Amino acid sequence: MGTRWNASLPSSGGQCANLVGELSPGTGILSLGRASAKPAHGSSSCSPSSSCSPTASSTRDKGRGPARAQAAEDGDVEPAIDDAVHLRNYPAMMRRSTAAALVLLAAGPLPGAESAAGQPAISRAPYLQCATPTSMCVVWRTAQRITPVVRFGPSLENLSRQVSGAAITTRVGLSANKTEVQLFTHRWPDAATLPRLHSAPAGTFQYEAHLTGLAPDSQYYYQVFDGDRPLFERGPSYHFRTHPLPGTPKSIRFGTFGDSGTGREKQRQVWQALIEFTTRDNRPMDFFLHLGDMAYNRGRDIEFSTRFFAPYEATLRNTVFWPSFANHEAYTSKGTTAVGPYFDAYVCPTNGQAGGVASAHEGFYSFDYGRAHIISLNSHDEDRRPTGRMAQWLKRDLAQTRAEWIIAFFHHAPYSKGSHDSDREKQMIEMRTYIVPILEAGGADLVLSGHSHIYERSMLLDGAYATPTVSEHVILDDGDGDPKGDGPYRKPAGRVPNAGTVQIVAGHGGATIRRKATSPIMRKTILDHGSVLVDIQGDTLTAHMIDIHGDVRDTFSLVKRGAPTPMRLAYPWVPAPWIAAKAPPSSDEIGGYPPDSYAELIPRNAEWQYLAGDHPDGDSWTKLGFDARWWKTGETGLGYPSANADV
Ligand SMILES: [Fe+2]
Incomplete structure (x- = not known):
């Protein structure tokens, strides 16, 4: 059931525009239409005193400063959807102020706590x-x-x-x-x-x-x-399907991306393309690894509901999403204490029950799936140094596992020149300097990360720990890794330390794509949204980057067979430098520039009449002249940061 809106808005010329809208569950799409126009004077729903207070707007902005500053840096600012999207799939109870809820609680059953059929919501x-x-x-x-x-x-x-x-x-x-x-x-x-x-x-x-x-x-x-x-x-x-026992020679398929939780169209397109891809070849994912930043802008409980759980609901019911902790979740959750909406939402293995060594902490953990051992790390607010508890646990975990494939995932990319520069940010530098050496010594094959809103995929490399990152003497194979191109990357059979790792930055799951430069160790850099699908079959791992159109934009394979001798290249292939366009990038909905010519349909602090928790009769509410006086009235932040976060 959608949430319908019918709004009277002050506009120029002494007229009130009457707009209708509907938020569709499952899509996050707000449809707007102009229903009627009527004189503003004498209309209670167009009172400037109640709807145009700048004080109200600035009040809500208090406390959002750091988040918005970080979000702006990430290119994740999206105030236009911030309030509206919160309404989707949310019962009325969740949108009511505490005081109002108390009154209703005392009076009887909470509206919205039960569905129309009398079922608990x-x-x-x-x-x-x-x-x-x-x-x-x-x-x-x-x-x-x-x-x-x-x-x-x-x-x-x-x-x-x-x-x-x-x-x-x-x-x-x-x-x-x-x-x-x-x-x-x-x-x-x-x-x-x-x-x-x-x-x-x-x-x-x-x-x-x-x-x-x-x-x-x-x-x-x-x-x-x-x-x-x-x-x-x-x-x-x-x-659901239970995991195969460790060591079982079973094919594995999983999807991954990060930086998805915007609630916007790109997030939906990325997901739809991935699901359609796996449906087409009749091979669903065994699980999904999320690389963090899954609930912009602050990882609040309601943002998790609307920007993570609602968009992926149909898959979450039959496929496990394994999470990693990131900076946007950290506005409301604390990785070091495992408290907050992120840790409410996830139940992670802390006792080694899914394989690996017990981490005793939901912020970092590992699990087995057949012949693969998969490790989630907290790159944001956990001590990343070799002496820290996470690095110490990681060493023990890698020492104990007997898995043939080692895959690690976390948020802060060790190598990137996308929307974030791995030569300049502390978390990214420290993950590269302290954590990547442990992973490579443990025989890691694939490292997945996000944070940087771009797709970047490395050559086969080992030992690239310096700052700034250079490619000389750290590339073991400078081909493209494509079986149909230069051929797959080759590693010795089994698990051999420092035999080469491929790094993928998959922060292209929904947030605005950006690029600063070119990382010298990357073989593919793609400035587009998408996901990554990984298949492990026998001794071969193959990964595809799938864009929002369902097209495969990058493929590489990693074959672990025989005993190839790695060659450390003194002067490997070098990617072309990035030359930024002179004109500002076109908007892809988030953080973009307004068009040259536009009309303001919804003024700041406009007052709306709305119907929530019920169906309107017929479609008269979408027509000119609809009388919405019996609907509730409230100020909305639709399109703007607002003091009224409940609307
Ligand atoms: Fe991030």
Whole structure:
């Protein structure tokens, strides 16, 4: 169900423009249309005193300074969508002020806490976490307390097993307001004793169901219940496959990108192209690695809901997304303490239960998938030095694993000249100086990163730790790695230290693409949005860059066979220097320049009449002259930073 808008807006000439709009769930698209025009005078919905206060706007900007400064640096500023997108898929309860919620709570059931059919509202749809060969975690949220049950089995018709009670961890969102806590705990007495969600809307319950005793590499279907009542229809898309046992010679396919969480069209296109690609060749992803910056601009709980969980919802229910912690999530979450919306959302293996050494920390962890060992690192606010706990754990983890393929992923690219320069930023320099040597000594094959909004893919390299990065004596193969071009990169069979690594910067998942220069170790640099799809089959790893049109823009393979002797090239192939265009880059929706000629349809602090949580009758609301006086009225930040973040 979309959220419909009908707005009266002051405009020049003493007229009020009457606009209608609709936010479509699942698309994030706001449709606008002009419905009517009427005299401004005497219209309560066009009161300048209530709708044009500059003070209100500046109030909200307080506290957003650092975030906006960083976002501007990243090219991620997108105030036009900031408030509007928050509405999508959100029940009315989440958009209401605390005071209003308290009044309603005291008065009776919370509107929006139940769907029209009387079902408890699912405020975050089911998604999968922390997969192992014998277990899976199903996570979801509701806007009221339920009796959580997950039924599961080998087929849709046979959901004969179930988890409930203590096998499901329940967390609750409660504010620090004592009155609010009293009211909520009066209704749900156990809420006071439940572990808290960091900043979820008050009255949000999150359930983490641990399905155990599963068979490795096996297909299961599941359905979520409130007691005996299903929360959604049983369907074939609610399924998962457990991981194969470590060492199992099974093909692997995973997707990856970072810097996606804008809620904008490019994010949707990137994802659609990737899904269509895997659907076309009938080979879905086994899992997905997210390289961070998944919920712009501040990693708030609501931004996670609208910019991560909603866009990927249909895949999250059957494919595990493994996360890595990044700077935009760090505005509201703290990596060193594992507290905040990011850590509420994810259930990561900290006890070594998915393979590897226990990290005891959700900020960095590892897991096995067949013959691959995959490592997620916190490049943002964890100590990156060799003496730090992350580097120490990484050494132990690499020493213990018997996997043939080592893949690491984290946010800050060790090598990039995209929107961020790896020769200038501390995190990027330190990941290259301190962490990459550990990975390469551990036989890493592939390192995936983001932060820099661009696609860059290296040659086969080893030992490029200097600042600034140079290519002399660190390139082991300066070909393009394409089986149909210069041929694949070759490494010895098994896992051999310092035999060559390929670095991919995949910060092209949705945010504005930018480039500063050319990294000398990169073989391909593509200034376009897209994703990366990696396949491992036998002794060969192949990666494709897939753009928003579904076209493969880069391919390379890595073959681990025999005992090739690496050659350290003194003067490897050198990529062409980057010459920036003289004219400003054209806007791709975010952080761009306004056109030369445009009309302002929605003034700052315009007042809107809106209908939320209900369907309007017919389509009369989209027509000229629609009488929206009985709809609610409120100021909107639509198109601007606003004091009213709830609209
Ligand atoms: Fe970033």
